[in-house]
Amino acid sequence: MASSSEELPLGLMVPPVEHGTEIPPEPPDVGARALSVAARLLCGASIFFFLAFVFAYFYLRSLNQDHMWRPAHVKPDQALGAVFIVCVVLSVLATILAGRQMKAGSRSWLGPAIAGVVLGLVAIALQCIEYTVQKFGPTDGAYASVFCAWTGFYMVAMLGTLYWLETQVATELRARRVPAHRTPEQSEGGDISEPDKLIAPGFDAAVFYWGFLGGIGVLTYVVLYLL
Structure with missing residues (x-):
């Protein structure tokens, strides 16, 4: 038998708030927990997304229909590919270092964080140059189509994650110039109490996903360039 709340429309399940009632700002630990969970959920979604390209690679390679899996002229640039993945790995290491410095209370974490973002952008530029x-496009065989699609979507994921990291750096720079309100009494109706406390968990979540995406990048390089 359904409970009384289940019989109500969805919009009426939450009791209404009387007009004029002041809703207190959300404590920062709630947002920190949400950021941590969201980063891990994003990793799970990314696994399923990029797993499709891994499957396509090995499936089409095993078929090799009409011997068109990888024609002789389809050869990715090994030098650019190697420099690309080196930049990705160095970017991940720089952001991990920045995250550890932040947790240690050092204010110098912005240096490696900015370096990580710049290295990531250099990697994207190298992929565009490649x-x-x-000397091939997505229509030049099965390997070429997998290569172009996989690297293209990976580059989009990189760009989005680097933007996420950049916003954390920019937020920290702003907070150092103009700190946010420190207490709920000073929040003046803000949605979050002490919002500057979300910078650290926000950056930590971004670094976690960026490290995961770097691992996907290493897998991409091994499959597309070395196998």
Whole structure:
């Protein structure tokens, strides 16, 4: 038998708040927990997304229909690919170092964080350069189509994550110039109490996902360039 709350429309399950009632700001630990969980959920979603390209690679390679899996002229640039993955790995290491410095209370964590973002952008630029110099396109066989699609979507994921990291760096720079309200009494109706306390967990979540994405990048390099 359904409970009385289950019989109500969805919008009426939460009791209404009387007009004029002041809702207290949300404590920062709630947002910190949400950021941590969200980063891990995003990793799970990314696994399923990029797993499709791994499956496509090995499935089409095993079929090799009409011997068109990888024609002789389809050769990715090994030098650009190697420099690309080196930049990705160095970027991940720099952001991990920044995260550890932040947890240790050091204010110098911005240096490696900015370096990590710059290295990531350099990696994206190298991938774009490779598209312009390679002698094949997505229609030149199964390998070429997997290569272009996989690296293209990976580059989009990189760009989004680097933007996430950059916003954390920019937020920290702003907080150092103009700190946010320290207490709920000073929040002046803000939605979150002490919002500056969310900078550390926000950066930690971004670094966690960036490290995961770096691992996906290593897998991408091994499969597409070395196998």
